[in-house]
Amino acid sequence: MPTRPAAAPARLPVEVSGAVSRYLDAIDAALPGFVTGLYVTGSAALGAWQAGASDIDTLIVTARPASGGDLAHLARLHAALPDRPCLDGIYLDEGSLAGFPADRRVTPFVVNGQFHADRPCGDLNPVLWLVLCRHGVAVRGPAVADLAIPADSAALVTYLRDNLRTYWRPLARDIREHLRDIADDDPVEADGVAWAVLGPARLHYTLTHGDIVSKAEAGAYLTALLPEWADLADRAVRWRAGEPLRFTAADLRAAAASIDAVVTDADRRLAQAES
Structure with missing residues (x-):
């Protein structure tokens, strides 16, 4: 594969291109020739980067499967990178990339700045x-277009359906159980409310x-899809944009109810499509 261009694509935010360049300089010094590809995904690629809040999501392609020595270098390198912006990513060797795996297999990855090499990667x-x-x-x-990524709409639908049913709906039950003895006006962490409202x-x-x-x-989409959750969705989005909003147990209960509503609507649409 060719080496990196002289500069990152102009549409990446300055903070992102700078952090990625610093990472590439560091990895090239530690393991010359090891990283042959790097692709930015996540909020920076979607045009939704928020300075001071967003992480940098990447897919990192390597010339070979990572050995024990490679993993030690990677662990040290990621531990030394700045906390903000946090550079997260999934490492795949060129052979694995060719298969575009989606089985959440064990592979080196970084989440919230923490390097892991001994567990399944949920983002794969x-x-x-x-x-x-x-x-x-x-x-x-x-270029991404030259990777010839295969379209597998059936696998995508299966993954999304299962994730909504096996992660999000149980999470809604867990939230209600957690809040069972908590008063409606007790404060709760805003990030938990935003996650529950916007993720599904x-x-x-x-x-x-x-x-x-x-x-x-996603907040605007939820508002259009299920208007009864418009206020909560709006507040979640505004909090993510930096407004110092306060959330309570009542908000988190409402977020759990919104999860159920979104999953129920998705199941209804899937049933209609399959009938």
Whole structure:
């Protein structure tokens, strides 16, 4: 694969291109020739980057499967990178990339700045390839279009359906159980409310439209889809944009109810499509 261009694509925010360049300089010094491709995904690729809040999501392609020595270098390198902006990513060797795996297999990855090499990577799923194919930005390696990422709409639908049913609906039950003895006006962490309100809406959008939206766009989508949750969605989006909003247990209960509503609507649409 070719080496990295002289500069990252202009449409990446300055903070993102700077952080990626620093990472590439560091990895090239530690393991010359190891990283042959780097693709930016996530909020930076979707045009939804929020300075001071967003992480940098990447797919990193390597010349070979990582050995024990490679893993030690990677662990040290990621531990030394700045906390903000946080550079997260999935490492795949060139042979594995050719198969575009979506089985959440064990592979080196970084989440919230923490490097892991001994557990399944939950982000290695059909949504990753959709984001990369539709919105990914090549900083090193072939253009995204030249990767010839295969479309597997059936696998995408299966993943989204299962995630809504086996992660989000149980989470709604867990939230209600957690709040059982907590008063409505007790404060709760805002990020938990925003996660519960916007996460399922993003999956519902992908299931319905076959594309990805940002968390802010997911708030607008939820408002149009289920208007009874418009106020909560709006507040979640505004909090993510930096407004110092207060959330209570009543908001988190409402967020759990919104999860159930989104999953129920998705199941209804799937049943109609299959009938």
